[in-house]
Amino acid sequence: MATNLQLRSLIKKSGELELSLVDTPLPALGADEVLISMEASPLNPSDLGLLFGTADMRTAKASKDSAGRPVVTAQVPEGAAMRAMASRLDQSMPVGNEGAGVVIEAGSSPAAQALLGKKVAAIGGAMYSQLRAVPMAQCLVLPADASTTEGASCFVNPLTALGMVETMRREGHTALVHTAAASNLGQMLNRICMKDGVALVNIVRKPEQVALLKGMGAQYVCDSSAPTFLQDLTDALAATGATIAFDATGGGPLAGQILGCMEAALNRNAKEYSRYGSTTHKQVYLYGGLDTRPTEFNRNFGMAWGMGGWLLFPFLQKAGAATVQALKDRVAAELKTTFASHYSKEISLAEALDLDVIAVYNQRATGTKFLLNPSK
Numbered sequence: 568m569a570t571n572l573q574l575r576s577l578i579k580k581s582g583e584l585e586l587s588l589v590d591t592p593l594p595a596l597g598a599d600e601v602l603i604s605m606e607a608s609p610l611n612p613s614d615l616g617l618l619f620g621t622a623d624m625r626t627a628k629a630s631k632d633s634a635g636r637p638v639v640t641a642q643v644p645e646g647a648a649m650r651a652m653a654s655r656l657d658q659s660m661p662v663g664n665e666g667a668g669v670v671i672e673a674g675s676s677p678a679a680q681a682l683l684g685k686k687v688a689a690i691g692g693a694m695y696s697q698l699r700a701v702p703m704a705q706c707l708v709l710p711a712d713a714s715t716t717e718g719a720s721c722f723v724n725p726l727t728a729l730g731m732v733e734t735m736r737r738e739g740h741t742a743l744v745h746t747a748a749a750s751n752l753g754q755m756l757n758r759i760c761m762k763d764g765v766a767l768v769n770i771v772r773k774p775e776q777v778a779l780l781k782g783m784g785a786q787y788v789c790d791s792s793a794p795t796f797l798q799d800l801t802d803a804l805a806a807t808g809a810t811i812a813f814d815a816t817g818g819g820p821l822a823g824q825i826l827g828c829m830e831a832a833l834n835r836n837a838k839e840y841s842r843y844g845s846t847t848h849k850q851v852y853l854y855g856g857l858d859t860r861p862t863e864f865n866r867n868f869g870m871a872w873g874m875g876g877w878l879l880f881p882f883l884q885k886a887g888a889a890t891v892q893a894l895k896d897r898v899a900a901e902l903k904t905t906f907a908s909h910y911s912k913e914i915s916l917a918e919a920l921d922l923d924v925i926a927v928y929n930q931r932a933t934g935t936k937f938l939l940n941p942s943k
Contacts, residue, residue: 570590570591570592570593571590571591571592571593571696571697571698571699572588572589572590572591572696572697572916572941573588573589573590573591573661573693573695573696573697574586574587574588574589574618574661574662574663574695574696574916574919574920575587575588575589575659575660575661575662576617576618576619576620576659576660576661576662577657577658577659577660578620578622578643578652578655578656578657578658579656579657580656580657582642582643582644582645582649583640583641583642583643584619584620584622584639584640584641584642584643585638585639585640586618586638586639586640586920587632587636587637587638587639587920588632588636588637588916588917588920589659591661591696593698593700594700596672596673596674596679596700597674597702598674598675598676598679599674599676599678599679599702599703599704600673600674600679600700600701600702600703601670601672601673601674601679601682601683601687601700601701601703601706602670602671602672602673602698602699602700603666603668603669603670603671603687603689603698603699603700603701603706604668604669604670604671604697604698604942605666605667605668605694605696605697605698605699605941605942606666606667606668606669606715606716606940606941606942607666607667607668607715607716607718607719607913607938607939607940608663608665608666608667608694608695608719608938608939608940608941609665609666609719609720609723609724609908609910609936609937609938609939610919610928610936610937610938610939611664611665611720611723611724612815612855612857612931613664613723614662614663614664614695615928615929615931616856617660617662618662619641619929620643620651620652620655621643621644621648621649621651621652622641622642622643622648623641623642623643623644623648624641624925624926624929626641626642627639627640627641627922627925628640628641628922629920629921629922636917637917637920637921638920639920639922639925661692661693661695661696662692662693662694662695663692663693663694663695663696663939664690664691664692664694664722664723665688665689665690665691665694665719665720665721665722665723666688666689666694666695666699666719666939666941667686667687667688667689667709667715667716667718667719667721668686668687668689668699668715668942669684669685669686669687669715670682670683670684670685670687671683671698676703678703679703682703682706682708685708685709686708686709686713686714686715686718687706687707687708687709687718688706688707688709688718688719688721688722689701689705689706689707690705690721690722690723691705695916695919695939695941696941697916697941697942707721707722707895707898707899708899709721709899709902710899710902710903713902713903716910716913716938717902717903717907717908718902719908719938720751720906720908721898721899721902721906722898723879724751724752724755724906724908725755725894725898725906726879726883726891726894726895726898727752727854727879728752728755728756728759729759729894729897729898730879730882730883730886730894731743731745731756731813731877732756732759732760732763732765733882733886733890733894734811734852734877734882735765735811738811738850740809740810740811740850741765741766741808741809741810742765742766742767742768742807742808742809742810742811743760743765743766743767743768743809743811743812743813744767744768744769744770744804744809744811744812744813744825745767745768745769745770745812745813745815746770746812746813746814746815746816746821746825747770747771747772747815747816747855747857748769748770748771748776748780748788749769749771749773749776749779749780749933750815750933750936751908751909751936752815753769753780754779754780754783755905755906755907755908757769757780757783757784757785758783758904758905758906759905761784761785762905766786766787766806766807766808766809767785767786767787767807767809768787768789768800768803768804768807768809768812769785769787769788769789770789770791770800770821770825771788771789771790771791772790772791772792773790773792774790774792774793776788776790776933777790779933787803787806787807789803791821797824797827797828800824800825800828801828801831801832802832804828804829804831804832805832805835809829810829810833810847810848810849810850811849811850811851811852812825812829812850812851812852813851813852813854813877814851814852814853814854814855815854815855815857816855816856816857816858817853817854817855817856817857817858817859817862818856818857818858818859818860818861818862818863819858819860819862819863820863820864821858822851822853822862822864822874823862823863823864823865823868824864825851826849826851826864826868826872826874827864827865827867827868829849829868830844830845830849830867830868830869830872833845833847833849841869843869843870843871844868844869844870844871845869845871846871847871848871848872848873849868849869849871849872849873850872850873850874850875851872851873851874851875852874852875852876852877853874853875853876853877854876854877854878857931862874908936909936910936910937910938911934911935911936911937912927912928912937912938913937913938913939913940913943914928914937914938914939914940914943915939915940915941915943916939916941916943918943919937919939924937
């Protein structure tokens with residue numbers, strides 16, 4: 568049986584994270600499956616969450632396996648960090664939600680055979696692999712003039728950004744708020760909203776990120792490090808009428824501050840006082856965990872509010888096949904414009920396990936998004 572080099576993440580019951588490159592068997596293809604030679608896969612925050620788990624990467628050490636391949640180990644702190652990993656202990660896990668490459672083998676169905684030699688993007692996990700077999704339904708044929716690098720991020724960020732706008736519409740809101748807004752995803756969401764005429768309030772944490780988004784044409788950008796942040800945010804919410812937010816930070820006070828400022832913005836036009844607050848529903852969805860602190864909020868936003876989780880894959884399941892196909896078609900049509908992604912560096916599988924390289928891409932900061940090329 569043919570084998571395939573793949574990046575794996577293992578957290579042992581002893582409290583040790585082990586990252587390694589492993590030869591894994593390639594299964595026989597089903598009729599509607601294709602085998603992709605992987606050329607590009609982004610290191611998204613969701614991927615890094617699986618890759619490193621709750622390990623303290625400050626304790627990381629490098630070594631080599633018996634074949635001379637790099638191995639990285641790190642300690643997972645006792646207590647809550649280990650408890651959070653309970654369901655994956657002693658399981659070697661493949662990593663990489665999405666990527667792109669060239670179809671080199673195909674199943675027996677005519678539709679699968681038609682993909683032979685085509686450049687495709689794919690989703691489905693285990694993309695940090697030299698070869699990946701996936702069902703056709705999890706593929707998106709790239710435009711003829713698009714490279715696999717341009718198609719590497721076709722799914723997670725584009726469909727997340729489109730899903731946020733679709734959720735806004737389905738839940739009866741007319742404008743939205745996004746945090747960590749200078750990210751690749753945030754820039755993509757700005758392009759979508761400008762194209763679709765949707766008012767968007769961006770929250771960032773540095774003046775240079777304000778300049779970046781303003782330079783793109785964003786109208787409402789609030790810097791959470793500014794002393795006037797809460798006033799600026801309230802003004803932007805009053806101007807846009809935004810009553811739904813998607814928060815990538817997850818922890819700390821930000822989600823609660825957004826709800827409080829939404830309430831303050833609504834109260835500017837209130838005709839009479841109500842001790843229960845505005846009757847307009849205000850919603851914050853936490854979709855990331857860039858801030859690992861507990862989520863903190865003061866109940867200063869009345870009773871018409873909600874705070875919950877939002878993830879791409881449950882959204883896609885609820886949206887239905889027709890909606891998902893329409894979103895995928897839009898991504899393909901606007902791949903080089905609205906949904907363009909930018910990377911600061913391309914690395915190989917081995918380089919992904921270099922401690923100096925990890926120290927950069929694990930910052931998860933604007934301008935440090937890396938692209939993995941398993942064929943490099």
